[in-house]
Amino acid sequence: MERRVVITGLGAITPIGHNVEETWKGIKEKKCGIDKITLFDATGLKTSLVAEVKDYNQAEHFDVKQAKRLDRSSQFAIIAAREAFKDSGITKENTDLERVGTFISTGIGGLKTIQEQCEINCIKGSNRVSPMFIPMTIVNMPAGNVSIDLGLKGESISIVTACASSTNAIGEAYRTIKYGSEDAILAGGTEAAICKIGIAGFENMKALSQATDKNRASIPFDKERSGFVMGEGAGVIVLEELNHAIKRGAKIYAEVIGYGASSDAYHITSPAPEGEGGARAMKRAIEDANIKPEDIDYINAHGTSTHLNDSCETMAIKTALGNASKSVMVSSTKGNIGHLLGAAGGVEAIICTKAIQDQVVPPTINYKVKDEECDLDIVPNEPRKSTVNIVMSNSLGFGGHNGCIILKKYE
Numbered sequence: 001m002e003r004r005v006v007i008t009g010l011g012a013i014t015p016i017g018h019n020v021e022e023t024w025k026g027i028k029e030k031k032c033g034i035d036k037i038t039l040f041d042a043t044g045l046k047t048s049l050v051a052e053v054k055d056y057n058q059a060e061h062f063d064v065k066q067a068k069r070l071d072r073s074s075q076f077a078i079i080a081a082r083e084a085f086k087d088s089g090i091t092k093e094n095t096d097l098e099r100v101g102t103f104i105s106t107g108i109g110g111l112k113t114i115q116e117q118c119e120i121n122c123i124k125g126s127n128r129v130s131p132m133f134i135p136m137t138i139v140n141m142p143a144g145n146v147s148i149d150l151g152l153k154g155e156s157i158s159i160v161t162a163c164a165s166s167t168n169a170i171g172e173a174y175r176t177i178k179y180g181s182e183d184a185i186l187a188g189g190t191e192a193a194i195c196k197i198g199i200a201g202f203e204n205m206k207a208l209s210q211a212t213d214k215n216r217a218s219i220p221f222d223k224e225r226s227g228f229v230m231g232e233g234a235g236v237i238v239l240e241e242l243n244h245a246i247k248r249g250a251k252i253y254a255e256v257i258g259y260g261a262s263s264d265a266y267h268i269t270s271p272a273p274e275g276e277g278g279a280r281a282m283k284r285a286i287e288d289a290n291i292k293p294e295d296i297d298y299i300n301a302h303g304t305s306t307h308l309n310d311s312c313e314t315m316a317i318k319t320a321l322g323n324a325s326k327s328v329m330v331s332s333t334k335g336n337i338g339h340l341l342g343a344a345g346g347v348e349a350i351i352c353t354k355a356i357q358d359q360v361v362p363p364t365i366n367y368k369v370k371d372e373e374c375d376l377d378i379v380p381n382e383p384r385k386s387t388v389n390i391v392m393s394n395s396l397g398f399g400g401h402n403g404c405i406i407l408k409k410y411e
Contacts, residue, residue, distance in 0.1 A: 005177045006410060008184075008250040009088025009238030010350050011080040015051035015231050015337045019083055023347070024354045026336060027362045028383050033337050034214040034229050039194050047208045049217045050194050051231035051338025069132050070145060071110035072192035076234035076343075077142035078149050081186050085150050088238040090184060092151070094248040101154035101185035102147040103173040104236065105165035107342025107397070110137030112195040142190045146236075154182045160342070162397030163302070164261075165189050166235065167345030171259035171405050173239050183244045188346030190234035202230065205269065207306060215366045218339070220303035220332035221310050221378045223371035228304040231338025235346030237353070252410045254356045257390075258289025264400030270308055271396060275316025278302075278394065281402035282320035289406045291390065293324035296406070298361050298386075300348045300393040301378075303332020304339050309396065311373040318376075329386065331379040335365040345395040345403060352391040356409050359388050 012019060015033030016026030026033070033051045042048060053076070058067045061079055070078070081104065090100065113136045121129050135141060140158040147156045155176065159168045166189025173187035202208045209227035211217040218229040245252055262284065264277035271278065286293060301313055310332075318325045333351055340347055351362055360383050367380040389409045396402050 002178050003180060004242035005174050005239050005256045006242050006245055007237050007253040007256065007353055008240045008245050009084040010253065010353060011082065011084030011087060011236045012234065012347055012350050013053055013076050013079050014233040014347055015053055020350060024351065027333055027351060028360060030363060030365045031336060032214060032365060034217055040196050045199055045203060046210045047199050047203050048212055049209065049214055049229055051229055052194060053233050069136065071113045071136040073106050073110055073190045074142045074145045076192055077104050077146050077190035080188065080190065080234035080236040081146040081150060084186060084236040084238050089250055090238065095184065097151055098153040099183040100152045101173065101176065101182045102143045102152050102156040103159065103169040103185050103187040104143040104146050105159045105169040105189040105342050106139050106142050106191055107160065107162050107165050108191065108193045108198070109139035111193045111198050113137050115195050115197045146186060152186065154185065161401035161403065162399055163341050163344055164395040164397035164401040164403040165342035165345070167393065167395035167403035167405055168261060170237065170239070170345065170349055171261060171403055174256045174259050177239055177241050184238060184240040186236055187239055188234065188236035188349070189343040191341045191343040192232045193341060194230055194232050199230065209305065218305045218335045219366050220301070220305045220334055220364055221371060221374040222367050223369040225305045225307060225310060227306055228334065229338040231340040233337070233340055233347060234343050235350050237349055253353050254407045255410045256405060257408045258285040258406030260284025260288060260404045262402045264402065266400055269398050271312040272400065275312035275319065277400055278313060278316035278396050278402045279319035281404040282316065282392065282394065285392065285404040285406050286320065293321040296321065296324065296328055296390050296392050297388050298355060298391045299328055299330045300352050300391065301330050301332045302394045302396045303334055305334060313394065313396065314374045314376055325376060328377065329361050329379050329384065330376045331362055331364040333362050345393065348393050349405065352393050352407050355388050356391055356407060359385060361386050361388060
């Protein structure tokens with residue numbers, strides 16, 4: 001028998017907040033977390049703007065020994081997971097932790113550590129490479145470190161699908177609970193790839209905005225968009241079987257009712273023409289949720305601010321929703337927090353949950369120039385008080401990976 005799955009905990013660290021409340025407040029206040037690169041010397045790069053986690057002090061969260069053994073991506077994952085876990089109220093007294101899973105994804109993993117240790121290898125020799133190099137860099141380690149930190153002994157996996165990673169993690173966690181394999185799962189993603197090699201790689205691919213005005217850099221659906229702005233951080237939610245949550249008296253934020261995933265089978269970086277693959281993921285999610293397209297009030301778009309993504313995603317929404325695409329509210333919050341790559345879907349799922357809770361649709365900030373190719377209701381510049389009962393969140397990744405989840409106000 002299929003079981004209902006609800007959200008009972010939220011945790012985040014982002015370029016506009018060190019926790020969920022700060023992040024959501026920043027979204028509603030139209031805060032832009034984009035600024036000049038400070039994490040390294042960006043001399044020689046054309047890209048000058050990123051969305052870093054501001055005023056981050058690892059000593060507030062980890063002792064010296066622990067911090068040295070954790071890449072920044074794992075640190076962010078643990079911080080967000082601790083907040084979500086505490087928020088959920090799950091303890092070993094009210095829950096069998098052998099039935100609590102950890103589905104924490106990352107698109108790239110410990111890229112900063114890879115860069116640092118490769119430099120050490122070249123300059124000082126192989127015997128100076130850290131014995132923690134491999135454990136700090138492999139992509140399963142955020143999930144592994146979270147499960148160790150919180151003592152969670154259920155299934156622990158990392159789904160790596162580029163920028164769709166954490167949406168796929170949430171979707172697969174939903175399925176795992178729905179069919180009875182776990183009682184609860186911490187799901188989401190983390191990313192900390194703002195380093196010289198990371199920026200250089202995306203820059204040379206012509207994917208990054210080289211704007212110098214932070215309010216005109218990440219501008220989803222705007223005709224003058226010129227690329228995405230790299231962000232960092234983590235977003236983790238606690239998914240839980242409904243009866244388990246009720247039995248222990250948990251507060252319930254929202255219900256997960258649908259999940260769809262697909263592959264473009266087209267190109268390693270470009271979306272399929274007319275967003276055909278993304279549309280299939282959305283249709284699958286709608287079918288899984290057993291709803292009609294017109295039931296969807298709001299879509300948190302992938303909306304990266306690249307020319308192809310935003311136009312193809314617009315077409316995908318029109319294909320998947322048909323006539324309902326004319327009235328659905330659509331926005332991208334990447335103007336606030338940049339593109340968190342593998343962590344994007346985790347943070348955006350939290351934003352969708354808060355939108356349902358507060359009945360407020362987040363805006364697409366810094367929007368100025370209308371694009372005829374992106375002619376949806378993109379909720380420009382100002383948050384909108386509105387009925388928000390059913391929300392869709394899209395994530396579209398390199399390699400043609402598409403993920404879509406649907407959340408509903410809990411009744």
